[in-house]
Amino acid sequence: MAAQRSRRRIPEATVARLPVYLRILGEQFEIGVANISSEELAELAGVNAAKVRKDLSYLGSYGTRGVGYDVEFLVYQIRRELGLTHDWPVVIVGAGNLGQALAGYNGFGDRGFPVGGIVDIDDSKVGSVVGGVRVRHLDEIKQVVQARNISIGVIATPGAAAQDAADSLVAAGVTSILNFTPTVINVPHGISVGKVDLAVELQILAYHEQRRANAAQGSVMQSLSGLLIPGESRRGASA
Amino acid sequence: MAAQRSRRRIPEATVARLPVYLRILGEQFEIGVANISSEELAELAGVNAAKVRKDLSYLGSYGTRGVGYDVEFLVYQIRRELGLTHDWPVVIVGAGNLGQALAGYNGFGDRGFPVGGIVDIDDSKVGSVVGGVRVRHLDEIKQVVQARNISIGVIATPGAAAQDAADSLVAAGVTSILNFTPTVINVPHGISVGKVDLAVELQILAYHEQRRANAAQGSVMQSLSGLLIPGESRRGASA
DNA sequence: AAACGTTTGTGCACGTTTTCACAAAGCCAG
DNA sequence: CTGGCTTTGTGAAAACGTGCACAAACGTTT
Ligand SMILES: NC(=O)c1ccc[n+]([C@@H]2O[C@H](COP(=O)([O-])OP(=O)(O)OC[C@H]3O[C@@H](n4cnc5c(N)ncnc54)[C@H](O)[C@@H]3O)[C@@H](O)[C@H]2O)c1
Ligand SMILES: NC(=O)c1ccc[n+]([C@@H]2O[C@H](COP(=O)([O-])OP(=O)(O)OC[C@H]3O[C@@H](n4cnc5c(N)ncnc54)[C@H](O)[C@@H]3O)[C@@H](O)[C@H]2O)c1
Numbered sequence: 392m393a394a395q396r397s398r399r400r401i402p403e404a405t406v407a408r409l410p411v412y413l414r415i416l417g418e419q420f421e422i423g424v425a426n427i428s429s430e431e432l433a434e435l436a437g438v439n440a441a442k443v444r445k446d447l448s449y450l451g452s453y454g455t456r457g458v459g460y461d462v463e464f465l466v467y468q469i470r471r472e473l474g475l476t477h478d479w480p481v482v483i484v485g486a487g488n489l490g491q492a493l494a495g496y497n498g499f500g501d502r503g504f505p506v507g508g509i510v511d512i513d514d515s516k517v518g519s520v521v522g523g524v525r526v527r528h529l530d531e532i533k534q535v536v537q538a539r540n541i542s543i544g545v546i547a548t549p550g551a552a553a554q555d556a557a558d559s560l561v562a563a564g565v566t567s568i569l570n571f572t573p574t575v576i577n578v579p580h581g582i583s584v585g586k587v588d589l590a591v592e593l594q595i596l597a598y599h600e601q602r603r604a605n606a607a608q609g610s611v612m613q614s615l616s617g618l619l620i621p622g623e624s625r626r627g628a629s630a
Numbered sequence: 631m632a633a634q635r636s637r638r639r640i641p642e643a644t645v646a647r648l649p650v651y652l653r654i655l656g657e658q659f660e661i662g663v664a665n666i667s668s669e670e671l672a673e674l675a676g677v678n679a680a681k682v683r684k685d686l687s688y689l690g691s692y693g694t695r696g697v698g699y700d701v702e703f704l705v706y707q708i709r710r711e712l713g714l715t716h717d718w719p720v721v722i723v724g725a726g727n728l729g730q731a732l733a734g735y736n737g738f739g740d741r742g743f744p745v746g747g748i749v750d751i752d753d754s755k756v757g758s759v760v761g762g763v764r765v766r767h768l769d770e771i772k773q774v775v776q777a778r779n780i781s782i783g784v785i786a787t788p789g790a791a792a793q794d795a796a797d798s799l800v801a802a803g804v805t806s807i808l809n810f811t812p813t814v815i816n817v818p819h820g821i822s823v824g825k826v827d828l829a830v831e832l833q834i835l836a837y838h839e840q841r842r843a844n845a846a847q848g849s850v851m852q853s854l855s856g857l858l859i860p861g862e863s864r865r866g867a868s869a
Numbered sequence: 870a871a872a873c874g875t876t877t878g879t880g881c882a883c884g885t886t887t888t889c890a891c892a893a894a895g896c897c898a899g
Numbered sequence: 900c901t902g903g904c905t906t907t908g909t910g911a912a913a914a915c916g917t918g919c920a921c922a923a924a925c926g927t928t929t
Contacts, residue, residue, distance in 0.1 A: 401837075404886060410833040414812055428906065437814050441888060441909095448908055456907040457895040473833050474840025481832070492731045493828075498812075502829045503836075542839050543832065566842060567835040573653055573737075575676045583838040585831045589732075590741045592824045593720070593782065594649040594712050596806040597742075598640075599822040600781050601713025603805060643916060667876065680879095680918055687878055695877040696925040 401472070405446045411436050412443070413469045420462045428459035480507030482541045482565065484556040485548035486516045486526045489571055493547060494522030504543070508535035512552070529559060536563040543567045550574040640711070644685045650675050651682070652708045659701045667698035719746030721780045721804065723795040724787035725755045725765045728810055732786060733761030743782070747774035751791070768798060775802040782806045789813040 401409075415435045419427060429447070433440035447453065447460065450468050454460045470476055481499075483490050486509050493499060494506050506522055512529045519526050527535055535541070544560035546553055546568060553574040560568055567583040570576055573591075578584055640648075654674045658666060668686070672679035686693065689707050693699045709715055720738075722729050725748050732738060733745050745761055751768045758765050766774055774780070783799035785792055785807060792813040799807055806822040809815055812830075817823055 402886070406834055406837050407830065409837075410827075410830040411814065413833075414829070415814070430906080435814065437816065439888070441890090442886090444907065445887085445909080452908070454907050455895065456893075457897095457905045459906070472837070474836045474843075475833065479832070479836050479839065488731055488735065492727055496727065498829065502832070504829075504832045543835055567839050569831055569835060575650065575654070575674065577676065581842075583835055585835055587826060587828070587831060588649075589826070590653070590737065590743075591646065591649040592808055592826060593718070593741070593743045594652075594714065595645055596782055596808060596822055596824050597713045597718050598645050598648075598711070600718065600806050603820075604713075641916075669876080678918060679876095680920090681916090683876090683878065684917085691878070693877050694925065695923070696875045696927090698876070 399449060401449045405449055406473075408436070408438070408442075408446055409469050409473055412446070413466065413473070413475075416462050416466045416469070420466060424462055426459050427462050427465075429454070432460070475503050478503050478505055479543050480505050480539050480541050481543045481545050481569075482506075482508040482510065482532065482536055482560070482563075483545045483547055484510055484529070484532070484560060485546065485552070486511040486513075486519070486521060487547065487549075490545075490547035491521045493545065494524060496522070507539040507541045508532075510535060512548075532559050533563040536560075536565055541565060543569070546570045546572055546576070548572065638688060640688045644688055645712075647675070647677065647681075647685055648708050648712055651685070652705065652712070652714075655701050655705045655708070659705060663701055665698050666701050666704075668693070671699070714742050717742050717744055718782050719744050719778050719780050720782045720784050720808075721745075721747040721749065721771065721774055721799070721802075722784045722786055723749055723768070723771070723799060724785065724791070725750040725752075725758070725760060726786065726788075729784075729786035730760045732784065733763060735761070746778040746780045747771075749774060751787075771798050772802040775799075775804060780804065782808070785809045785811055785815070787811065 412432060415432065416427070419435075429440045429443040433443045436443065444454075447465070450472050453465060453468055481504050483494060483506060486494070490509060490511070494509055499506065506524050509521060509524050509526045510529045510532050511517060511526050514528070516526050517528045536544075542565055544556075544563075544565040544567070546556045546560070548556045550572040551574070553570060553572040553576050557568060557570070557576040557578055561578060561582060566581070567585075568576070568578065569585045569587065571587050573588050576584065651671060654671065655666070658674075668679045668682040672682045675682065683693075686699065686704070689711050692704060692707055720743050722733060722745060725733070729748060729750070733748055738745065745763050748760060748763050748765045749768045749771045750756060750765050753767070755765050756767045775783075781804055783795075783802075783804040783806070785795045785799070787795045789811040790813070792809060792811040792815050796807060796809070796815040796817055800817060800821060805820070806824075807815070807817065808824045808826065810826050812827050815823065
């Protein structure tokens with residue numbers, strides 16, 4: 392009776408890398424690669440080979456020593472572990488520029504996340520069709536979510552409305568939220584939240600740019616004081 | 631002569647949170663809040679107060695014990711540390727759906743990252759104007775970058791063209807890249823790369839959804855075997 | 870000017886993630 | 900079926916990130 396079922400807990404850092412491996416493996420499979428070593432996969436994913444092996448080891452012992460991993464089988468196992476064996480329809484809240492772009496973007500549904508519904512609070516948006524889906528009113532979100540058994544919601548409203556949107560999603564029964572607004576949202580315990588913030592990414596890059604600029608200036612100063620070894624010019628390792 | 635200049639190295643995890651604090655502090659300043667405690671800021675940012683204090687301590691000792699932090703001063707210090715005291719124009723490669731959406735999005739320039747240029751390889755796109763900027767041909771990227779002294783590039787091409795786009799950007803003199811395609815790009819040492827991948831975020835959420843589903847099923851099984859304490863129903867802590 | 874309540878700044882312990890390094894396991898050639 | 904080559908899977912160490920807990924510092928009140 393011992394349920395030998397998965398129930399391994401996979402480290403969050405690994406979960407974030409599995410989708411990257413998955414995509415690469417899918418591409419390799421497409422071009423006829425049947426087998427791949429941790430070294431090759433690591434190269435393609437831009438990470439350390441030992442890390443790849445440890446990551447994959449959380450799925451089970453699916454490699455063959457001296458040979459590598461069967462690409463097709465590995466794709467199946469990762470998909471299984473990530474819960475990608477079936478589609479996860481999503482509901483988008485906010486049918487503005489971003490909401491419409493997302494709804495119209497196929498790379499969304501192609502990856503198993505079809506747009507199951509779009510809602511907006513603005514009556515002038517309600518009724519229009521974007522990406523083949525008719526925009527419904529925010530008030531109907533519960534019907535939309537329950538009709539297609541949706542558990543993932545995407546927030547694409549202005550930042551000021553993000554908390555409202557999150558509350559509506561949770562009330563409608565959604566248990567995972569991807570937030571595209573810059574606003575931090577509060578959700579009840581047990582709800583997962585992912586965040587995509589353009590400005591944050593750019594600001595991180597700006598920080599590294601500035602460091603480089605400062606370091607370069609520092610180097611010049613050192614150079615002037617005769618301390619910089621030629622050929623060893625400083626460049627922040629940040630890639 | 632000892633250059634007492636910054637040159638503190640700030641942990642990457644902290645760098646990723648500073649933009650969040652910055653936005654919140656800006657909002658608080660707007661609504662007239664002059665002073666804030668680490669506790670309050672932590673609450674608004676959804677993190678631990680000790681973490682906030684440690685993060686801010688990397689900037690220097692700018693708080694006042696028993697009082698808190700001066701909001702305006704802190705905004706200034708974070709902006710300074712992140713290198714946001716001046717604008718960082720960006721060049722967008724790829725004027726398709728995403729490229730046009732980004733170019734037309736004001737929250738971009740508003741945060742100090744104006745679109746300094748857009749290039750595309752498709753002649754039918756060249757010459758059109760999006761977001762007030764005229765699309766130039768990829769071949770002219772070097773002129774575009776150098777004319778405005780751009781150091782940040784954004785890749786919004788199809789995934790298959792991402793490496794090409796990265797190579798072009800690096801050749802043109804860009805030293806930081808934000809990659810919106812799902813493709814992993816290789817860049818020379820010393821170039822910073824940020825990545826925004828929608829599918830990865832959704833797949834991470836799917837994983838948590840699936841775990842919840844499995845755990846719930848597990849609970850039912852436990853319940854059936856009399857092991858589930860009522861009121862203690864399992865819900866994965868993932869928020 | 871002392872006593873008090875508040876909040877910072879940070880040492881320390883703990884948890885997580887990365888990396889190293891190597892035995893175990895497989896394939897293949899002879 | 901043995902020996903040599905390759906590559907996995909994983910302990911153990913190192914590096915990194917988080918959160919607790921508390922002394923030090925500050926403003927206020929008496
Ligand atoms: N446009 C971009 O390229 C881009 C890029 C990155 C991030 N973002 C972020 O995405 C969000 C949306 O941007 P946008 O350009 O699409 O804005 P937008 O103004 O075009 O669209 C917002 C939509 O949300 C609707 N809305 C407002 N309150 C609502 C509510 N409570 N419930 C449901 N719908 C509501 C509005 O009616 C509108 O249709 C913003 O937070 C923005 O910062 C946009
Ligand atoms: N549209 C979305 O909502 C969305 C969301 C997330 C991610 N993405 C990703 O963003 C990328 C772009 O998506 P899109 O919908 O804008 O695609 P798109 O096809 O509309 O636009 C791509 C543009 O890039 C140009 N291009 C192609 N090769 C080029 C090259 N070598 N140099 C310069 N330009 C080149 C094309 O001419 C085209 O104009 C894709 O990788 C996609 O996966 C898109």
